[in-house]
Amino acid sequence: MAGAKFEYDDKGTTFYYFVISFYGLILVPLTYYIWFFTKVEDQEKKNDRACNCPPCLEKRHRLIKVKPKSKTIRYFSLFALVVLWALFVYGGYRISQFEREFVEYDPYHVLEIDRGASMAEIRRQYRRLSMKFHPDKESGDPKKFMRIAKAYEALTNEESRKNWEEFGNPDGPGATSFGIALPSWLVSKENSMWVLAAYGLAFMIILPISVGTWWYKSIQYSCDQILLDTTQLYYYFFHKTPGMQVKRILMILAGSFEFEKGHNAEVQERETDNIEIPQVMRELPNLGDKNKEPPLCYPYSIKARSLIHAHLSRIDLPPDTLKQDLDLLLKKSPLLVQEMISIVAQLMAMAKAGRTTNMPRLETVENCMKISQMLVQGLWENKSPLLQLPHINQDNLRHFTTKKRNIRSIKQLVSMKEEERRSLLRNLSNEEYKDIINVCWTFPVIEMDIRAHVLDDTEDKSLITVGDIVTVSVKLKRRSLGEFFEDESTEMQSIEADGQTEVHPEPKDSPQAQKVWQKNKKKGKKQKQNKQVSKKKPVKQQIKKKGSEEKDNPPKEEKDESKKEKETKEDEEDGEDVNRDEKDHSGSESGDEESSGEESGNESNQETGKSLEEDEEEWQRLQADIKNKDVILETKSKETHTVHAPYFPEEKQEWWWIYVTDKRRTALITPPQQVTTLKDEEEVELKFQANEKPGTYHYTVSLRSDSYFERDVIQNFKITVEEAKEFETKQWDFESDEDDKDSEDESGESEYEEDDENSD
Numbered sequence: 001m002a003g004a005k006f007e008y009d010d011k012g013t014t015f016y017y018f019v020i021s022f023y024g025l026i027l028v029p030l031t032y033y034i035w036f037f038t039k040v041e042d043q044e045k046k047n048d049r050a051c052n053c054p055p056c057l058e059k060r061h062r063l064i065k066v067k068p069k070s071k072t073i074r075y076f077s078l079f080a081l082v083v084l085w086a087l088f089v090y091g092g093y094r095i096s097q098f099e100r101e102f103v104e105y106d107p108y109h110v111l112e113i114d115r116g117a118s119m120a121e122i123r124r125q126y127r128r129l130s131m132k133f134h135p136d137k138e139s140g141d142p143k144k145f146m147r148i149a150k151a152y153e154a155l156t157n158e159e160s161r162k163n164w165e166e167f168g169n170p171d172g173p174g175a176t177s178f179g180i181a182l183p184s185w186l187v188s189k190e191n192s193m194w195v196l197a198a199y200g201l202a203f204m205i206i207l208p209i210s211v212g213t214w215w216y217k218s219i220q221y222s223c224d225q226i227l228l229d230t231t232q233l234y235y236y237f238f239h240k241t242p243g244m245q246v247k248r249i250l251m252i253l254a255g256s257f258e259f260e261k262g263h264n265a266e267v268q269e270r271e272t273d274n275i276e277i278p279q280v281m282r283e284l285p286n287l288g289d290k291n292k293e294p295p296l297c298y299p300y301s302i303k304a305r306s307l308i309h310a311h312l313s314r315i316d317l318p319p320d321t322l323k324q325d326l327d328l329l330l331k332k333s334p335l336l337v338q339e340m341i342s343i344v345a346q347l348m349a350m351a352k353a354g355r356t357t358n359m360p361r362l363e364t365v366e367n368c369m370k371i372s373q374m375l376v377q378g379l380w381e382n383k384s385p386l387l388q389l390p391h392i393n394q395d396n397l398r399h400f401t402t403k404k405r406n407i408r409s410i411k412q413l414v415s416m417k418e419e420e421r422r423s424l425l426r427n428l429s430n431e432e433y434k435d436i437i438n439v440c441w442t443f444p445v446i447e448m449d450i451r452a453h454v455l456d457d458t459e460d461k462s463l464i465t466v467g468d469i470v471t472v473s474v475k476l477k478r479r480s481l482g483e484f485f486e487d488e489s490t491e492m493q494s495i496e497a498d499g500q501t502e503v504h505p506e507p508k509d510s511p512q513a514q515k516v517w518q519k520n521k522k523k524g525k526k527q528k529q530n531k532q533v534s535k536k537k538p539v540k541q542q543i544k545k546k547g548s549e550e551k552d553n554p555p556k557e558e559k560d561e562s563k564k565e566k567e568t569k570e571d572e573e574d575g576e577d578v579n580r581d582e583k584d585h586s587g588s589e590s591g592d593e594e595s596s597g598e599e600s601g602n603e604s605n606q607e608t609g610k611s612l613e614e615d616e617e618e619w620q621r622l623q624a625d626i627k628n629k630d631v632i633l634e635t636k637s638k639e640t641h642t643v644h645a646p647y648f649p650e651e652k653q654e655w656w657w658i659y660v661t662d663k664r665r666t667a668l669i670t671p672p673q674q675v676t677t678l679k680d681e682e683e684v685e686l687k688f689q690a691n692e693k694p695g696t697y698h699y700t701v702s703l704r705s706d707s708y709f710e711r712d713v714i715q716n717f718k719i720t721v722e723e724a725k726e727f728e729t730k731q732w733d734f735e736s737d738e739d740d741k742d743s744e745d746e747s748g749e750s751e752y753e754e755d756d757e758n759s760d
Contacts, residue, residue: 055646
């Protein structure tokens with residue numbers, strides 16, 4: 001019986017096969033990643049409208065200094081890839097040069113004859129080779145002679161020939177050998193102690209230490225990479241103070257343990273901090289350094305709070321010390337602010353469920369969102385939003401509010417005429433003015449479309465009953481102010497190209513002349529009078545409008561006449577069909593029965609047609625829902641649009657928060673959802689439970705930017721909650737069935753028998 005035999009690799013050939021195969025499994029995905037994911041982006045397109053103000057230039061220079069150039073990384077990675085592939089090819093070539101260890105036994109090859117040789121030729125060749133390689137001869141070779149004898153026996157002996165043809169060996173089946181792709185020196189006795197020592201070092205010392213270190217660090221952080229101690233700190237303070245102001249939130253943000261050296265090794269503590277921090281604190285009023293609440297009174301918290309206040313006041317800091325600490329603080333701030341917002345939303349949900357007593361107010365959530373805008377732009381909330389633009393400072397703002405003009409926002413600045421805007425900024429050079437226009441070009445304008453419905457199997461999706469889960473689908477469309485500049489210029493060019501001699505522009509107070517990004521304002525009585533005057537238009541325009549209206553909308557009388565003609569035609573056709581049916585089926589009762597059968601057939605066909613149409617509509621709706629789910633599950637890039645933030649240490653992308661509120665009750669209806677993929681268009685779904693009482697309820701969808709002031713969008717909507725319908729379940733009336741059976745038994749007759757008698 002054949003056994004099993006395990007053999008290690010004495011020559012190392014199979015070990016090389018294993019190494020090359022494993023090396024190829026790593027090299028192929030690495031090549032794909034380096035080739036497709038390290039491409040250098042076209043920087044010229046990005047810098048077409050780049051701002052060249054001093055803070056932006058300094059930020060760009062700092063980013064280039066900190067991060068190596070992408071082209072250098074690309075070239076180095078490609079060079080390393082070429083070297084790795086060269087090693088792979090060389091290894092494959094070396095393996096191809098190895099000698100084949102396993103060769104199939106062939107007695108014809110040993111006897112040096114063809115496979116189709118006859119027995120006489122085999123014997124003749126055997127005699128010739130045995131005389132040549134016999135051990136007694138001078139040219140003899142004992143090993144060669146033994147192989148010749150074995151081959152001759154395999155071809156002449158029937159049993160040996162059968163074993164060779166079946167098992168490949170004249171002696172029959174041998175022991176099965178299994179090769180292990182490990183070199184023999186690895187299991188030799190001389191190296192056993194070294195191998196055991198290496199195994200012990202790798203699996204008993206290095207692996208436990210590395211796993212323990214990773215586990216100890218990971219349990220300190222949440223899934224959003226926020227320290228759990230910081231999360232508990234936020235829970236405590238937001239539960240303690242339901243209505244929290246901006247400065248108080250900044251104080252709590254500065255107390256985060258991410259800025260303490262014991263929790264974060266990136267934080268640096270210098271001896272110069274004892275000199276530089278007090279100097280900065282003297283320039284900052286209302287810092288709250290006398291607060292005695294731990295950890296808000298600790299040195300790291302006071303230092304972080306001083307740096308935040310200096311950043312918002314745009315105070316210059318030493319570039320080699322405090323500026324680096326401020327950059328580290330600002331890089332971690334977006335995640336910390338998002339954690340604050342989620343914790344406040346959780347506390348509000350817990351208070352609604354009765355699990356906590358103090359419910360945070362809606363203003364607390366919105367103040368947290370203001371903190372993000374302040375940190376990105378480096379501005380206090382009470383400062384002018386015009387300071388977001390380059391080259392504009394407090395001295396320039398004096399010219400924006402005079403007796404002739406009152407410009408307090410970017411919207412008002414953009415809505416000005418080009419000549420007036422240039423005269424307002426006449427103290428700036430052409431390049432500086434161009435920077436302002438380029439930044440205004442990139443400012444976002446969001447159009448929001450809201451639709452409230454219920455996701456169920458009912459036909460009327462807009463029907464909302466008590467306790468339903470209402471889904472608010474919000475379609476967001478992002479445009480820039482530059483697109484409106486282009487629209488205005490193209491309109492003016494088209495008007496000039498038409499060559500119209502009489503142009504009567506609408507007054508400025510009219511709603512049509514209002515910009516898309518401007519809000520609707522309430523107007524007084526004087527403006528109403530102006531509206532009435534503006535309604536009077538020149539005669540030529542009235543004639544043109546009347547003509548166009550007559551073409552587009554024909555008079556009502558003509559519409560009514562056309563409707564009557566259609567109705568009379570349909571009635572005549574129906575009458576003709578009825579007469580034909582009466583002629584065809586009159587004269588017998590059987591004919592009436594046939595006509596009723598045809599009518600019932602037509603009705604059934606119509607019902608089946610309607611059911612098919614309903615099924616088709618439901619199928620299309622389900623397919624649309626599936627597509628929407630696929631879009632939601634699809635991972636999108638979080639790279640949207642770069643924010644103009646010269647005082648933020650790294651490139652910031654436009655992100656948003658969207659949520660539903662009830663302004664009357666100042667309540668948060670849905671938790672704020674962060675939108676990180678709004679590049680051109682995006683659809684967001686917000687869900688909440690309808691009220692328990694029927695009626696009409698008004699809600700507000702708020703979209704707030706995490707980077708810009710005055711870019712927030714607020715839109716109201718209402719839903720009508722109705723009473724839930726009572727569904728009547730069909731039940732069998734067993735009592736009536738039993739009564740019918742009893743009456744049949746008593747009379748001894750049934751309805752079918754009566755019908756038979758009547759027919760007879």
